[in-house]
Amino acid sequence: MVSRSPSRPYKRCSHSRLSLYWASLIGLMWLVSLLGTFTLFSAQTPWFYWLWAILVRTFLHTGLFIVTHEAIHKNIADSHGLNDAFGYVTSWLYALLPYRLLAKNHRLHHRFPATKQDPDHHDTDLGGFWFWYVQFMKTYQTGGQVWVSLIGISLIFCAFMVCGIPAINLILFWIIPMVLSSLQLFTFGIFLPHRQSGSAPEFGCSIKSIHLPVFWSFVTCYHFGYHREHHLHPHLPWYQLPQVYRDGKG
Numbered sequence: 001m002v003s004r005s006p007s008r009p010y011k012r013c014s015h016s017r018l019s020l021y022w023a024s025l026i027g028l029m030w031l032v033s034l035l036g037t038f039t040l041f042s043a044q045t046p047w048f049y050w051l052w053a054i055l056v057r058t059f060l061h062t063g064l065f066i067v068t069h070e071a072i073h074k075n076i077a078d079s080h081g082l083n084d085a086f087g088y089v090t091s092w093l094y095a096l097l098p099y100r101l102l103a104k105n106h107r108l109h110h111r112f113p114a115t116k117q118d119p120d121h122h123d124t125d126l127g128g129f130w131f132w133y134v135q136f137m138k139t140y141q142t143g144g145q146v147w148v149s150l151i152g153i154s155l156i157f158c159a160f161m162v163c164g165i166p167a168i169n170l171i172l173f174w175i176i177p178m179v180l181s182s183l184q185l186f187t188f189g190i191f192l193p194h195r196q197s198g199s200a201p202e203f204g205c206s207i208k209s210i211h212l213p214v215f216w217s218f219v220t221c222y223h224f225g226y227h228r229e230h231h232l233h234p235h236l237p238w239y240q241l242p243q244v245y246r247d248g249k250g
Helices: 013-040 047-072 080-095 099-111 129-139 145-162 167-194 214-221 227-232 238-247
Strands: none
Touching (some): 013 047, 013 080, 013 167, 047 080, 047 099, 047 167, 080 099, 080 167, 167 214, 167 227, 227 238
């Protein structure tokens, strides 16, 4: 199994400050972009800027989940409390998601990839991309969480409108990026790296990497297309995965 005895040729200790910087920067850029698009965009703004802003907001919203993921792996800081603080805040900002459930399921995903004990696993014989996506989303909306998310997001939406934020801005720069981000994370973090063809392969071979140049790997999903490398080296921060891939250590 890939995740039980990963090799550890790379050290993370010297990167804790850089990881903290990146996590803070992503959170700050998400907040600034949210406030900027809520207040600066109007009916007079050219459509090109609206489209560009939606794409940027989606990318930064995905970044929130990447920070949550790094917190689960304790890759942000040496302090477990600080890691969890980032995890709780970013998972809540992402979609009012429960950090503890995310952490529990993700650790099972690493421990038992491509098995029935893996919460993210899906038998492709039962359906393709969209069926798997729906099942994946349902995994993190159990125990009444779906109502927490729906009611909570609705209340926040109404609160923003009371503060004078136009509904169109809320939909285009908050709701739509949230949906697009979930598709982005699923596509590049689950579907493409973990889908199987034919008979189920051995665990190690069931996890694939997406061969993209570094720039596009970053744009598509913060380098998590280098997914096999991540499973072999979960202690490494996301920005080191391209180096692992280049060195052929995956």
